[in-house]
Amino acid sequence: MLHHGRWAEPLIENDGSRVWVPPGCILYHHKTPHIHDCLWNRSLTIRGDDSAHQLFQALLTSLDVGAVDSNWNNIGENITVFTNGSRISFVWDEFLNSGPTLDMKRAGSVRDYLQSLAVERYDDHYEISMNSAGLVALERSHRPHLIRLTEHDTGRGDPPFTISMPLEVYPMMIEDWPSTWRHNNMSIEHKIMFTQAEVLFNLLCSNTVDRASNESGAYCCSPHVNSTWVQKSLIWAGTYMAVCLVLLPVSLWAKLCRSLSLTSLPTSAPSQIVGALATLWLAAIYCYVADRTMYFEKTPKVVNMGMFLSMLAIALVVGLATLQSAHSPKIEHRKHAVATTVPRLVLLSRPQTEEWKGWMQIVILLYHYFGMSKVLWVYQFVRLLVASYLFMTGYGHTMYFLTSNDFSLRRVVNVTLRTNMLNILLAFVMGTQYDLYYFPALSTLWFLIIWITIPRATSAGAQMSRVIMQIIASAAVVSVVITHGHTAQGWLAEIDSLGLHILKIETHEFLFRFRLDAYIVFAGILAALVCSKCRYDGTRLHDMTLAWSRSMATLVLLVSISIIALYVVFCWQFKDKYSYNRWHPFISPWPVMAYAILRNSTGRLRAYHSRLFAWFGRCSLETFVLQFHIWLAADSRGLLRLGLANVLLHTYRIKWSFLYDLVDFAIISALFLWVSNSTAGAVPTLTRIFIRDDLDEAVLGRDLEHESQATTLPKNSGKIGLRARVFISLIALWILNAAWYWLT
Structure with missing residues (x-):
């Protein structure tokens, strides 16, 4: 970090936004309270000319904006500031001729050392010497605490010491970004100075980095956090099991299945179990190696609108190129026909919803990769996409x-x-919380709400008023919960304080996400009721033929287009995401339903879907979860890299590093998609094994939201019933979770 680094900049547009990238790590952004804790009982002196004075002001601004005085702009004056138990000084020394302000290379007797403490009472003193000529050095002088002075005088303790380190990255920042150097007054733009201050804080304040960030190993100078006993056990057990599963003969697996009374499974089940277990464990181990070790590099995100839009355009072109017809319908064109005959296709069919989820997942992945949450209109669009997912869930x-x-x-x-x-597997292996991958938790909660809401022993012909009343009651309960969210947080905090270690989540963050899309699921429920009512009225759902009059069809389409247009205009009125978030739960259902109507407005639109987008849709859940560790890095706070650009830049001084970033991106993305697709096939297999469903006859697919028939299984398919298996699994998870907290 002190000797190498480079500026990462947008590849297409050059808007002056660059991010400093140290080799293999991410600069941690220290907040003001963390800096105060870090510099407590420390002294920092900056010596030099105008550039040193600018760094001094940048440090004070990071500490406390109110501490920066306009009088300190006077060039040539020495300045000393005492703040929060630390001392920060600036010494004007244009040519760096004078010696250090504190000489601690050798302390004599205890008495001499105590006398020096009367003058300088700080445990650590740091001095930065820098000028416009590019001469930069950092010197650290450390003295032991008073309690150890006698030990030092008798030769048993550690003596005071001084370390001098060159800060080669400071002049390198200016050399690689020459436009930031102001030749008229020999000064540097503020964006460089604040980056230099950030480098200094990363060097001095590694002890203030939170544990979660330390565990990722992605931040510069952060102390290494060893894996917990539970993590090591899971990783070694998973590796051993994956190897054994691959090497174990299939015939032995067949005998094992028979001994476990899995006789209802087909003969190919053992090989499927072997492949599914090995795939899932290897995916988890790959996540650990990629995001918890130093084998892969981690770099910060760069907001890049040009690349974001370019990648979306490429995905759109490829998606349109892979269009195919679901049933190859024949569409009749009649000049004078009053009604239009459309193909017999279900509204929101599985290929169509897989396509919908697929292109949305591509947008969300690129949104996370290029850090587009800082762009308001992109944030609003992605919030609408998440609402669309939940609409399809409902x-x-x-x-x-x-x-x-x-x-x-x-x-x-x-x-x-x-x-x-x-x-859940990644939460234990990676040492994260269950709700870090928030969408599975959110989707599960909404499924349970729907399961409770829909009346039992119902049918498509059930009394509509009864169903609607239960939906209204459910929506009212949800409204009360989100209105009194602080009460729910208090209850969860009380449960957590009991030490039962049942489930630990960030309740504030989870309730925030739950509140954002509190009503879109009920819109999906109502849409399903309308479609089921059509079936009850005499038209089968899967063979439904819509014959709209031209006037009615035109009216509905115009209303849908108007809703989307009004939504866009309404979104432009917001100045920040916080004000938009207050309105999002109430306005998001309308454009989502309008899109669903437009997507099914003609027979040709219903008949065709994109194979590329549908493929992404079938593994959308896996790509969402796995992106945190094997596409992004540091639990989604950075980017995963192989390190080709840094090797070529620092070893061979090749400046075209962005080309190698693209190669990195291509390789990492290919591995990410391959692992996601493999995992998407393994998880349903293991699910069917757990509930003892026939692997050939089970209806369960990768798109859980759109099954149309119940799963069937002989009642006496195993010695241990499903209730017992669920109970044993929950107890095992609780024991593992409790062991995690007790042993860490």
Whole structure:
């Protein structure tokens, strides 16, 4: 960090926004309270000319904006500031001729040392010498605490010492960004000075980095945090099991399955179990190696609107190039026909919803990768995409319950296990919290709300008023919960204080995300009710033919287009994301439903879907969870890199580092998508094994929200019932969770 680094800048547009990238790590952004804690009982002196004076002001601004005095702009004056138990000084020394302000290379007797403490009472003294000619050095002088002075005088303690280190990155920042140097007054732009201050704080304040950031190993100079006993056990056990699963003969697996009474499974089940378990564990181990070790580099995100839009355009072109027809319908064109005949396709069919989820997932991945949350209109658009996911969750689960009348425990376990298996495993292996991967938790909670809301023993022909009343009651309960969110936080805090270690989540963050999309799911439920009512009125859902009059169809399309246009205009009125978030729960259902209508407005639109987007949709849950560790880094706060650019830049001085960043991006992305797709096939297999479903006949697919038939299984399929398996699994998870907290 002191000797190498480079500026990462947008590849397409050059708007002056650059981020300093040390080799292999990320600069940690220290907040003012952290800096105060770090510099307490420390002394810092900056010696030099105008550039040193600018660094001095940048340090004071980071400490406390109110401490910066306009009188300190006078050039040539020495300045000393005492703040929060620390001393920060500036010494004007244009040519760096004078010696250091504190000489601690050798302390004599205890008496001499005590006399020096009367003058300088700080444990550590740091001195930075720098001028416009590029001469930069950092010197640290350390003295032991008073309690150890006698030990030092008798030769048993550590003597005071002085370390001098060159800060080669300071002149390198200016050399690689020459436009920031002002030739008229021999000064540097403020953006450089604040980056230099950030480098200094990373060097001095590594002890203030929070544990979660230390565990990622992504931040410069942060102390290494060893893996916990639980993590090591899981990693070694997973590696051993994955190797054994691959090497174990399939015939032995067949005998094992018979001994476990898995006789209802087909003969190919053992090999599928082997492959699924090995795939899941290897994916978890790859996440650990990528995001918890130093084998991969981690770099900061760079806000890059040009690359974001370019990647979206490429994805759109490829997606349109992979269009295909679901049923190859024949569409009749009649000049004088009053009604238009459309193909017999279900509204929001599985290929269509997979496509919808797929292109949204591409946008969300690129949104996270390029740090576009700082751009308001992109943030608003992505918030709408998350709402669309939850709309499909409400629609799909409700349609399943209405058409199958399956409210069984098997269905609940099927959905919750399929949704949460990967993120629960990663929470233990990576040392994260369950709600870090917030969407599986959010989706699970909404599934349970829907499961409670929809009346039992219902059918598509059930009394509509009863269903609507229960939906209204459910929405009212949700409104009360989000209105009194502080009460729910208090209850969860009380439960956590009991030391039961049942579940630990960031309640404030989770309730915030729950509140943002509090009503879009109910819009999906109502949409499913409308479609089920059409079936009850005599038209089968999967063979439904819509024959709208031209006037009615035109009116509905115009209303949908108007809703989307009004939403866009309304979003432009907001100045920040916080004011938008207050309105989002109430306005998001309208453009989402308008898009669903437009997507199904013609027979041709219903008939065709993009294979590329549908492929992404089938593994959208896995890509969302795994992106935190094997596409992004530091639990999504940075980017994962192989380090090609840094090697070529620092070893061979090749300046075209962005080309190698693209190579890094391509390799990391290919591995990420391959692991996500493999995991998306492994998790449903393990879910079916757990609930003992026939692997060939189970209806469970990768898109849990759009099943249309219940899963069937002989009642006496195993010695241990499903309830017992669920109970044993929950107890095992609780023991593992408690062991995690007791042993860390």
